Amino acid sequence: MQQTQAKIQEFLSRFFRNHDLQLDEDIFALGFVNSMFAMQLVLFIEQEFKITIENEDLDFANFKTINAMTRLVESKTNVVTPA
Incomplete structure (x- = not known):
């Protein structure tokens, strides 16, 4: 979890240099995100964590904070083993 958070925080810090972004700060409410950056963010997450973001995943709630x-990412990468 911490490694995932650190990678996301590092990516975002490249764009928000003048703000020490906290894990639960809403990047949309702060005004940091436009449509082009939202696309970059989704692409970064897909490539960095080797996952596919499906249409149903494209919800502001999933991208508004580092914790979200x-x-x-963890829900897409956790493999559930059958009981």
Whole structure:
């Protein structure tokens, strides 16, 4: 979890240099995200974590904070073993 958070935070810090972004800060409410950056963010997450973001995953709630993105990545990468 911490490694995922760190990678996402590092990516975002390249764009938000003058702001120490916290894990639960809403990047949309802060005004940091436009449509072009949202596309970059989705592409980064797909490539960095080797996952596919499906249409049903494209919800603001999944991308508004570092913690939300971490939960999304972990939900897409956790393999559930049958009981």
